[in-house]
Amino acid sequence: MTLWWIGDAVLLVVVLPVVVYLLHGVLGAARSIVPSVRAIAATAAAGSKDLDATALLLTTQSQVEQTVAGVANYGGSLDVIIDDAE
Amino acid sequence: MVVLAIGPGTVTVVALLLIVLALVYYLVSTILSLSTITKGLDEVIASVTEIIEKSAPVNDVVDAINGQLDAGVDLLEGLLVKKAGLVDAVGLVDGLYPGAAAAGFRNFPESTSIEAPRVSEVYTKGTLTLARLGREAPIAAANPAGPVLRNVEGGSLAARLLYPSVRHTAPPELPRSPVIGTDAPVQYEQRDDIGAPRKRLPASRVGGG
Numbered sequence: 001m002t003l004w005w006i007g008d009a010v011l012l013v014v015v016l017p018v019v020v021y022l023l024h025g026v027l028g029a030a031r032s033i034v035p036s037v038r039a040i041a042a043t044a045a046a047g048s049k050d051l052d053a054t055a056l057l058l059t060t061q062s063q064v065e066q067t068v069a070g071v072a073n074y075g076g077s078l079d080v081i082i083d084d085a086e
Numbered sequence: 087m088v089v090l091a092i093g094p095g096t097v098t099v100v101a102l103l104l105i106v107l108a109l110v111y112y113l114v115s116t117i118l119s120l121s122t123i124t125k126g127l128d129e130v131i132a133s134v135t136e137i138i139e140k141s142a143p144v145n146d147v148v149d150a151i152n153g154q155l156d157a158g159v160d161l162l163e164g165l166l167v168k169k170a171g172l173v174d175a176v177g178l179v180d181g182l183y184p185g186a187a188a189a190g191f192r193n194f195p196e197s198t199s200i201e202a203p204r205v206s207e208v209y210t211k212g213t214l215t216l217a218r219l220g221r222e223a224p225i226a227a228a229n230p231a232g233p234v235l236r237n238v239e240g241g242s243l244a245a246r247l248l249y250p251s252v253r254h255t256a257p258p259e260l261p262r263s264p265v266i267g268t269d270a271p272v273q274y275e276q277r278d279d280i281g282a283p284r285k286r287l288p289a290s291r292v293g294g295g
Contacts, residue, residue, distance in 0.1 A: 004094035011101040023112030037126030043135030043252035049286055050258045051140035057147045064151050069156040085171035 163191045173200055181206030 166175045172194060180187035180202040190198035265271060 001094060002270075004098070008094050008101060009096040011098065012104075016101060016105050016108065020108050020112075023108060023116075024207070027112050027119065030116045030123070034119055034126070036144050037123050037130065041126045041129040041133065044130045044137065048136040048140065049135045050129050053135060054140050054144055055142060061147050061154075064154045068154045068161075071158050072161055075161050075213050079165060079168070082169050084168055 160193055163193055166193065167194060172197055173203060174205070177203035177205040178201045 088191035163175075166178070172179060176187050176190070176197050179191075181204075184206070187200070188198065190196075190200075
């Protein structure tokens, strides 16, 4: 009987506080992740939205091609007009 | 005597109940938090998937643009070196973009070892622009062996000569300013009609005849 009482005391004084402490730690860690995940989700969504202008790169590519072609034509004309250095 | 009615078995049951209640509360709360985390991660995965899909063709397009720009740079460098010579070309580029001579031209590795002529100290940027237009530019009209067109350290007189003034030519004596007042060497007589009543014209002329 005495050992049983001692076991009950250990259960209430040691085991229960330890269980509560550990579970509280797990819950705190899980709750601390939530705002970080929300921030990551918002950042990823913003990053995806920023890339909406990626399609304009095709326009940039086309314009660069036209510009370089114009420069090439102009350079060819200069090559004919201007004397060489040597 | 209620205390005496509670045996060790009852205390054990109560303790176990408390432990189970604590487990239920904390585990359910943890599950709810993990569920929220899972939903957030789903949104993250969806956004990251969009980012991957949208950025997939960027590499090829940027490579193509860089290739086109490289071709343009090669063309312009080659043309400049062909027309101005490697040394003058390095000097021109370094004059327009100070420090660029250290990098040199990409297709001319020997350009990095050339000591760039200090073209920008002799000619202004506008003159350099004219020089890039060709040998018919005004800069080519002067003798390259002669004095520089603009001396940045002592060339202020050349700029002042552009303006129609004689003072910078240091003449022996300039005409002095006139002296006025009661002690002036030249005195003028006061006119009598100043301050006098105005003369009246004849009535016939005033009436218009």
